[in-house]
Amino acid sequence: MFKSAKILTLALLIMTAALPAALAAEKNPNVTEVQVSGSHQEELAPDIAYINLGTVTEADTIASAQAKNAEVSEKIRRQVEGLGIKSEYIKTAHYAVTPLYKNDDSGKRIPTIKGYQITNSITVTTSTEKAGEVIDTALNAGANQINNIRFGKRDETDVKNAALAQAVRDAMTKADAIAAALNKRVVRVKTVNENGINLQSPEVAGRLYSKALMADSSATPISAGLVMLTANVQVVVELE
Structure with a gap:
């Protein structure tokens, strides 16, 4: 017990003696x-x-609107898959049921439902070269909405990491210039903070496509x- 106390005391003395030197180094x-x-x-x-497209259908009842929409949506999926695009690259993006209200003689909406609208959109992920073919195929299958098309990189993580490395090199070049x-x-x-x-x-x-427009389109x-x-x-660096 006494021996342990002596060792602890000695360690504290060494740490106390080293403290001024450490503080001096910091300053x-x-x-x-x-x-x-x-x-x-x-x-x-x-x-x-990434192509977001879909179909909008309307009917007097929800069941009828859903049935019409499901038929067209399934046809779109089948024909897009027929282009060689796997099912995991065709994902539901949005589905909505919206009541449609009647208007009075003045055009003002009145709280009387006249039918229902079903909106069903999907996002198709494909190569940039095949984007036009996907759109044409979907329109021919009954899609009447092309909402938007977004482009990107398959190896997004790799290119982002490479860009971060370049940004760090740029910062260090500036630090070296200041130091010199x-x-x-x-x-x-x-x-180092990102x-x-x-x-x-x-x-x-995108836009809403009418049947007439689709018939005349190339x-x-x-x-x-x-x-x-x-x-x-x-980046924060120390110069000496």
Whole structure:
């Protein structure tokens, strides 16, 4: 017991003796702390498309509207799958039942239901090259809504990580430049914070298609354009 107490006392003495040196190191006037920002931005060619489309049906009763919608929606799914797109890449995005009200002679809506509207939309994930074919196939199968088309990258995680690495390199280049101007050098990285990374994809707004328009339309050309990738970081370094 006595021996343990002596060892503990000795350890406390050593720690107490080392404390002033540690504090002095923290307050070293030769060390300068600098915060720098880093960024990276580039345009990439997208290779994947997310197409949101669907069908709207109306009928006097909910059951009738649902039956009509289900028939068309199932046909759309079958024909899109016929293009070689697996079922897991065709997902329900929105389903809604909306009552339709009558209007009086002045055009004002009155609280009398005249029927129901069913909206059923899906999102199809496919290659950019096949986007136009998917749209044409869906329209021919009975779709009357193309809500939007969004483009992206299949390897999104990889390209985002690469962009972050480039942003950090940009920050360190700035830190080295500041250090050189002060006749110092970067001796330590204290913190690195991600300040946002974004893959901004062009989005094409859709429209409601009438049967007459679909009958007169030719093949749908889809141009994906480019997606913009940006990454930002904040880095705190010490110079000496």
